[in-house]
Amino acid sequence: MTLEHRYRATIEYDGTDFLGYQIQAEGRTVQGEIERCLKRVTQTSVRIDGAGRTDAGVHAIGQVIAFNVTWRHTLKDLHRAFNATLPHDIIISDLRITDPAFHPRFKALSRTYQYHVINQRWPSVLQRRYTYHVQKELDVTAMNEASRLLLGSHNFASFGKPPQGHNTVRNVIEAGWSATSDTQLTFSITANAFLYRMVRTIVGTLIQVGLGRLAVSDVKDILDAQDLTRSAPPAPAHGLCLVSVAYP
Amino acid sequence: MTLEHRYRATIEYDGTDFLGYQIQAEGRTVQGEIERCLKRVTQTSVRIDGAGRTDAGVHAIGQVIAFNVTWRHTLKDLHRAFNATLPHDIIISDLRITDPAFHPRFKALSRTYQYHVINQRWPSVLQRRYTYHVQKELDVTAMNEASRLLLGSHNFASFGKPPQGHNTVRNVIEAGWSATSDTQLTFSITANAFLYRMVRTIVGTLIQVGLGRLAVSDVKDILDAQDLTRSAPPAPAHGLCLVSVAYP
Numbered sequence: 001m002t003l004e005h006r007y008r009a010t011i012e013y014d015g016t017d018f019l020g021y022q023i024q025a026e027g028r029t030v031q032g033e034i035e036r037c038l039k040r041v042t043q044t045s046v047r048i049d050g051a052g053r054t055d056a057g058v059h060a061i062g063q064v065i066a067f068n069v070t071w072r073h074t075l076k077d078l079h080r081a082f083n084a085t086l087p088h089d090i091i092i093s094d095l096r097i098t099d100p101a102f103h104p105r106f107k108a109l110s111r112t113y114q115y116h117v118i119n120q121r122w123p124s125v126l127q128r129r130y131t132y133h134v135q136k137e138l139d140v141t142a143m144n145e146a147s148r149l150l151l152g153s154h155n156f157a158s159f160g161k162p163p164q165g166h167n168t169v170r171n172v173i174e175a176g177w178s179a180t181s182d183t184q185l186t187f188s189i190t191a192n193a194f195l196y197r198m199v200r201t202i203v204g205t206l207i208q209v210g211l212g213r214l215a216v217s218d219v220k221d222i223l224d225a226q227d228l229t230r231s232a233p234p235a236p237a238h239g240l241c242l243v244s245v246a247y248p
Numbered sequence: 249m250t251l252e253h254r255y256r257a258t259i260e261y262d263g264t265d266f267l268g269y270q271i272q273a274e275g276r277t278v279q280g281e282i283e284r285c286l287k288r289v290t291q292t293s294v295r296i297d298g299a300g301r302t303d304a305g306v307h308a309i310g311q312v313i314a315f316n317v318t319w320r321h322t323l324k325d326l327h328r329a330f331n332a333t334l335p336h337d338i339i340i341s342d343l344r345i346t347d348p349a350f351h352p353r354f355k356a357l358s359r360t361y362q363y364h365v366i367n368q369r370w371p372s373v374l375q376r377r378y379t380y381h382v383q384k385e386l387d388v389t390a391m392n393e394a395s396r397l398l399l400g401s402h403n404f405a406s407f408g409k410p411p412q413g414h415n416t417v418r419n420v421i422e423a424g425w426s427a428t429s430d431t432q433l434t435f436s437i438t439a440n441a442f443l444y445r446m447v448r449t450i451v452g453t454l455i456q457v458g459l460g461r462l463a464v465s466d467v468k469d470i471l472d473a474q475d476l477t478r479s480a481p482p483a484p485a486h487g488l489c490l491v492s493v494a495y496p
Contacts, residue, residue, distance in 0.1 A: 013372045059374060084368060091373050122331060125262045125339050126307060126378060126489075248420075 004070045006100035007078075013156070014058040014089040015237065016129055022053045030054075030090060034065065037085040042069045048233075051104035051245040052111055054161065055197070057237030059130060060114075062244035064104040104245065110173055110245045112190040115203045115235065120183040130241035138210030140168075140177050140185060146209045147175040147187075148221040149200065156227040159202050160195025167224070168195060188243075200234035206233045228246070251370075252318045255326075255348035260435075262337040262486065263307040264377055270301045278302075278338060282313065285333040289326070292316045299352035299493040300359055301411065303445070304483030306368065309341075310360075311491035312352040322459035345405060357419055360438040362492045363451045363483065368431040379432070380487035386458030388425050388433060394457045394467040395423040398450065405474035407450050408443025416443060416474070436491075456480045 011034070016228065019027040019240045030208065031048060035165040053063040071078050074148040074159075079095040086092070116131040118124050124134040150172050158167040174190040187203055214232075259407040269344040271283065299312040302458040327343040331360060334340070366372050371381040377388070393462050398420045405416040422438040435451055453470065456462040462480070470478045 012373050014376075061372075061374060073382060090372050091370050093370050120341075122339050122341050124309075125260050125337050128262075128336065130374060219346065 003072055004068055005097045006066060006068050006102060008064065008066050008096055008102055008104070009082075009092045010063045010094040011063045011065060012091050012093050013059065013063065014129070015057045015194075017089060018056065020054060020056040020058070021050055021060075021063070030060075030063075033087055036110055037082060040068065040069065040085050041081045042071060044069065049104055051108050052194075052242055054240075054242055055200075055237050058240045058242065059238075059241040063242050064108075064245045064247075066098060066102055066104050095108045095186060102235055102247075107247055108193070108245050109147035110190050110192050110248060111194060112174075112188065112246075113194070113199045114241050114243050115187040115189075115199060115239050115243070117187070117207070117239060118183055118186040119185055127150075127159075127184075128169040129238060130133070132236050134207060134210075136211055138185065138207065139212065140179065140210065142212075143177050143206045144188075145216045146206055148178065149216070149220050149223060150175050154223060155199060155226050156195055156223070158222050158228055158231050159205070161228065163196050170194060170198070175202075188220075197234045200237065200240060201231050203235040203239070204232040212226045241245060251320055252316055253345045253348060254314060254316050254348045256312065256314050256344055256350055256352070257330075258342040259311045259313060259342045260309045260339050260341050261307065261311065262377070263302060263305045265337060266304065266306040267282055268302060268306070269298055269308075269311070278308075278311075278453050279340055281335055282439050284332060286315065287318065288322055288333050289329045290319060292317065297352055299356050300442075302488075302490055303485050306488045306490065307486075308490040311490050312356075312493045314346060314350055314352050316348075332450050334454075355495055357496060358438050358440050358494045359442060360422075360436065360441070360494075361447045362489050362491050363437075363447060363487050364489070365433040365435070365451075365455070365487060366431055367433055374459075375432075377486060378429065378489070380484050382455060382458075384414060384459055386433065386455065387460065388427065388458065390453045390460075390464055391425050391435075391458040393464045394436075394454055394462075395425065397464070397471060402471060403474050405469070406470050406476055406479050407453070408446035411437075411444050417443060418446070422436040423450075444459070445482045448488060449476075449479050449487065451483040451487070452480040455483060 013030050019029050021030045023029050023031040024170050048065045048067040082092050090202045117134055119134050153166050153171040156170050171192045177187050178184055180186050207238050261278050267277050269275050271279040276312050289434050294315050296313045296315040319482045330340050344453050365378045367382050367386050401419040419440045425435050428434050
């Protein structure tokens with residue numbers, strides 16, 4: 001009888017002090033920290049699989065990872081030992097035993113990201129880590145009109161590069177801005193999958209619409225062009241958060 | 249003709265890296281940083297007056313200060329120069345010329361504080377700087393019942409010490425808990441003025457009610473006792489924020 005199981009974990013991290021999710025030869029990464037802690041807890045080298053490779057500075061409240069380990073105590077004990085070992089900027093909010101075939105990236109049906117903007121004259125020091133400051137007033141109605149053009153299955157080559165291969169078609173299921181206070185705006189977007197820097201490039205472009213520097217119809221033209229040089233530069237990483245990943 | 253005016257500023261700060269609002273012989277304080285920056289901007293030593301002396305670790309989005317300076321350029325220029333000089337964890341969100349007799353503490357009609365709690369099994373790393381984590385489920389209804397006992401003018405000696413003198417009577421105008429999400433609770437309290445550590449001691453006591461360790465009626469007994477040893481220890485500083493100060 002083997003005690004090896006496959007585990008699925010939902011993790012939250014503050015991306016500020018990471019070079020990104022994916023492990024690198026040098027520098028602090030989310031994957032690297034988690035693998036280091038798993039090794040301390042289980043005494044074996046464990047490779048984890050993640051749902052999405054968030055960039056340097058990008059946060060997550062719903063990143064999903066999976067890994068196989070042999071553990072002779074309870075699931076609660078593993079969860080507690082894991083969180084006690086992790087640094088102060090990563091936490092496992094949920095841990096469960098899963099199907100041996102579960103893969104967080106390949107089995108994902110969709111991902112949801114949020115991008116937070118504070119739209120007022122001066123930045124907010126209490127929100128500076130998680131919110132992008134835009135000084136000039138944004139036209140949220142125009143930004144939402146432009147967001148609707150992105151809904152559905154499109155070739156998003158103008159908004160990002162594929163992490164691998166050449167397929168730049170993605171299916172955007174939901175996209176829109178909502179005001180969470182007088183000065184706080186949140187962009188929520190759900191798609192089957194995203195290209196590299198796609199959310200930040202979309203946000204950067206929609207903010208140009210909000211500032212009146214691009215018309216709503218320009219976004220349609222940019223999308224149709226299938227040319228990355230046509231979109232605006234990506235909005236800064238620190239406003240972005242991977243909120244959830246959906247599975248069957 | 250003199251160009252000296254009295255200025256009133258609303259300031260926001262992240263209390264994490266301060267020893268508190270009030271200047272001290274050593275250590276980083278909000279008042280100390282502001283006075284240092286005002287000196288750099290105006291080339292003269294300026295003493296500022298503040299509305300409330302927040303403790304080490306306590307945040308503010310609506311602290312009010314006032315000071316006299318001679319400034320030969322526009323108000324906008326002063327505001328811009330000031331914010332450009334301040335460190336990343338303090339910002340002046342509003343600056344205006346005010347009455348020469350304006351004093352942020354003595355003229356204040358009331359102050360409003362908020363205390364943020366996250367009530368779930370594991371802490372949230374994205375909220376760890378501004379929110380107190382309570383693991384066991386809180387009974388918000390009981391906490392609100394107990395909050396109502398504090399409304400009105402009472403001797404609050406059981407909940408704090410006077411900053412000066414012996415008067416421990418304060419008038420609580422509003423106090424209550426609201427849920428901002430499934431797991432996030434915010435306590436808002438407005439009073440004419442507060443005793444030293446009064447909000448945190450009230451919150452610490454109300455959390456004991458929420459955990460079922462104190463009955464609602466115990467809070468009435470504690471209040472009536474006028475004895476600081478009867479209340480619970482103050483809740484941690486990092487959950488507290490000075491939200492606003494009201495003037496005639």
